[in-house]
Amino acid sequence: MTNLAIYIIRRLLWMIPVLFFVIVITFGLMHLAPGGPWDREGRQLSPQVVNNLNVKYGLDKPLPQQFLTYIWGVVHFDFGDSLKSPGQHVSDRILQSWPYTFTLGAVAFILLVPIGIGLGVIAALRQNSLLDYTALGLATAAASTPNFVVGIFLIIVFALGMNKLTDGNFYFPTGGMPQPFNPFQVELIMPVITLAALPTAYIARLTRSSTLDTLRQDFVRTAWAKGLKSRLVVMRHVLKNSLIPVVTALGPTFAFLITGSFITETLFSIPGIGRAFVTSIAGRDYTMILGTTILFAVLIALVNLVVDVLYVFIDPRVRLTD
Amino acid sequence: MATAIGIAQQVDWDVPEQTGLWSDAWVRFRRNRLAVGGLAVIIVMIVLAIGARLPATPGGLWHILHITGDPVSQDVVNSYALPSLQHPLGTDILGRDQLSRILYGASISLTIGIVVQILILFIGGGIGMAAGYFGGWVDNLLMRFTDIMYAFPDLLLVLVFVAAFGPSFWSIFIALGLVYWVGLARLVRGQVLSIKEKEYVEAAIMTGTAPLKLIVKHLVPNSLGPVIVTLTFGIPAAIFTEAALSFLGIGIRPPEPSWGVMIEDGYGGIFADPRQVIFPGIAVALTMLSFTFVGDGLRDALDPRMKR
Numbered sequence: 018m019t020n021l022a023i024y025i026i027r028r029l030l031w032m033i034p035v036l037f038f039v040i041v042i043t044f045g046l047m048h049l050a051p052g053g054p055w056d057r058e059g060r061q062l063s064p065q066v067v068n069n070l071n072v073k074y075g076l077d078k079p080l081p082q083q084f085l086t087y088i089w090g091v092v093h094f095d096f097g098d099s100l101k102s103p104g105q106h107v108s109d110r111i112l113q114s115w116p117y118t119f120t121l122g123a124v125a126f127i128l129l130v131p132i133g134i135g136l137g138v139i140a141a142l143r144q145n146s147l148l149d150y151t152a153l154g155l156a157t158a159a160a161s162t163p164n165f166v167v168g169i170f171l172i173i174v175f176a177l178g179m180n181k182l183t184d185g186n187f188y189f190p191t192g193g194m195p196q197p198f199n200p201f202q203v204e205l206i207m208p209v210i211t212l213a214a215l216p217t218a219y220i221a222r223l224t225r226s227s228t229l230d231t232l233r234q235d236f237v238r239t240a241w242a243k244g245l246k247s248r249l250v251v252m253r254h255v256l257k258n259s260l261i262p263v264v265t266a267l268g269p270t271f272a273f274l275i276t277g278s279f280i281t282e283t284l285f286s287i288p289g290i291g292r293a294f295v296t297s298i299a300g301r302d303y304t305m306i307l308g309t310t311i312l313f314a315v316l317i318a319l320v321n322l323v324v325d326v327l328y329v330f331i332d333p334r335v336r337l338t339d
Numbered sequence: 340m341a342t343a344i345g346i347a348q349q350v351d352w353d354v355p356e357q358t359g360l361w362s363d364a365w366v367r368f369r370r371n372r373l374a375v376g377g378l379a380v381i382i383v384m385i386v387l388a389i390g391a392r393l394p395a396t397p398g399g400l401w402h403i404l405h406i407t408g409d410p411v412s413q414d415v416v417n418s419y420a421l422p423s424l425q426h427p428l429g430t431d432i433l434g435r436d437q438l439s440r441i442l443y444g445a446s447i448s449l450t451i452g453i454v455v456q457i458l459i460l461f462i463g464g465g466i467g468m469a470a471g472y473f474g475g476w477v478d479n480l481l482m483r484f485t486d487i488m489y490a491f492p493d494l495l496l497v498l499v500f501v502a503a504f505g506p507s508f509w510s511i512f513i514a515l516g517l518v519y520w521v522g523l524a525r526l527v528r529g530q531v532l533s534i535k536e537k538e539y540v541e542a543a544i545m546t547g548t549a550p551l552k553l554i555v556k557h558l559v560p561n562s563l564g565p566v567i568v569t570l571t572f573g574i575p576a577a578i579f580t581e582a583a584l585s586f587l588g589i590g591i592r593p594p595e596p597s598w599g600v601m602i603e604d605g606y607g608g609i610f611a612d613p614r615q616v617i618f619p620g621i622a623v624a625l626t627m628l629s630f631t632f633v634g635d636g637l638r639d640a641l642d643p644r645m646k647r
Contacts, residue, residue, distance in 0.1 A: 046503040161627040166620040276492035
């Protein structure tokens with residue numbers, strides 16, 4: 018147990034230099050980008066105003082000094098003010114958007130796990146049957162259709178098409194999130210499908226190939242040969258082993274659902290973090306860009322750590338190294 | 340000494356067997372109907388994409404395809420025209436011919452998808468090869484660097500890069516190369532580490548093969564299979580990212596008709612005419628699907644476990 022504790026502490030400490038360089042890279046690229054946060058379409062701000070704004074937000078200082086000031090803030094969990102929403106802290110803006118992104122990702126994840134694993138297992142147990150080919154075909158199609166195309170086709174069929182068919186009596190709404198926001202509202206149906214299609218296909222394909230591998234193992238043949246009931250063979254011998262790589266893939270999948278929702282959020286006008294990030298990139302809202310990047314990097318690192326630790330409990334053959 | 344010579348001869352014998360590996364792989368690849376179909380679609384698309392870039396000489400490929408308009412010239416009176424002989428896929432909001440725009444978009448998507456892989460091969464392959472070959476502190480340094488790159492979500496980093504370089508074809512190209520090399524670097528490093536342990540490499544080192552010759556003759560050819568498969572799967576990923584960036588309004592700018600730009604344009608007018616998104620959407624999905632099938636076929640054909 019102490020071994021595990023030391024391992025976790027070492028991994029957490031290793032996150033510090035990684036995050037530092039993540040900030041260095043993002044900070045450098047951001048300031049390399051042409052334009053700045055005070056550019057406006059049409060009428061420009063007067064040089065005097067721009068100068069005052071720069072002084073207010075410390076953008077008049079030399080870059081190394083700005084960088085150190087920022088790092089000093091981050092160490093104290095102060096991520097600065099958003100440049101585009103005056104008077105709002107970056108952390109407040111992220112906290113406002115977080116529920117949308119998290120709910121979307123969590124609902125997608127809860128639906129994705131049983132569907133993806135179920136499809137994969139059934140396809141593997143009935144290898145080369147019509148069911149297998151259908152599941153595999155669906156998974157391949159979903160894995161290679163861009164999610165914005167999936168989303169737009171959903172809109173065309175379930176919003177435009179159904180609206181026309183039922184004379185506007187029944188159709189799925191295409192966007193916006195009413196307040197108060199809850200995970201069971203109809204507005205989430207199409208965004209969840211759009212976001213989850215690709216990872217579901219990925220999990221299904223992974224489960225299928227891993228289950229097929231396990232089915233060919235000697236111990237499974239032995240289990241059949243000693244006359245075990247098929248359900249026992251599948252549950253106790255096959256799935257227990259074939260799901261190990263799937264469980265480890267679920268971590269990055271969850272991280273992907275949270276950090277990869279830019280397009281879904283843009284498509285369905287959901288005011289989540291992905292959308293906020295895209296807007297910040299376009300508007301050169303330096304502090305927002307950095308804040309979101311740090312959040313995502315921490316999230317990915319934590320998820321990977323959790324997966325690696327879980328791995329030890331799931332698969333007794335694994336020993337922690339490094 | 341005698342054994343060393345014996346092994347050295349075995350190394351020479353590997354050469355004809357290697358051509359055997361590739362022709363075997365081709366035989367296995369041809370048996371996979373989906374992969375062959377995908378390859379056929381890709382070849383047709385490449386020919387059409389080249390045709391779309393050729394000048395519109397009478398009787399040329401351009402005219403044979405019934406494309407009378409070019410991808411950017413507008414004919415506002417004819418906006419949202421239905422498919423006709425003159426405009427096989429109709430026109431968009433500004434009366435531009437949809438088919439020629441999709442074919443022109445194909446040339447952008449295919450160029451980005453395929454050519455970026457060369458950049459990835461050089462960056463990822465080089466870093467992975469150096470880490471695996473030299474080992475020690477070089478390996479440590481390079482792998483810690485890939486860890487840092489791995490901490491970014493892909494699309495987020497691409498977005499930041501494209502913002503930094505300014506939106507253009509070239510900045511997308513470089514951004515994709517600078518982001519997507521990480522997976523290949525890890526793969527090549529692993530390959531090199533395992534090949535370095537093989538007897539024929541030990542034999543080659545023992546017989547005094549120069550390092551460069553060792554890399555070119557043994558390490559590169561023997562890690563080629565998985566690398567080719569990874570790069571093939573990288574093509575649809577790059578095509579997707581370009582389209583996604585353009586869709587988010589951060590990639591290639593109009594009037595150049597990339598598929599992402601067309602989808603974004605069409606999405607704005609989706610209530611007026613859904614066809615504007617359906618056709619480019621199908622084009623992206625079909626291209627990505629074809630490359631995925633080819634990648635699946637190559638993986639099965641080049642998998643050493645299937646050989647025995």
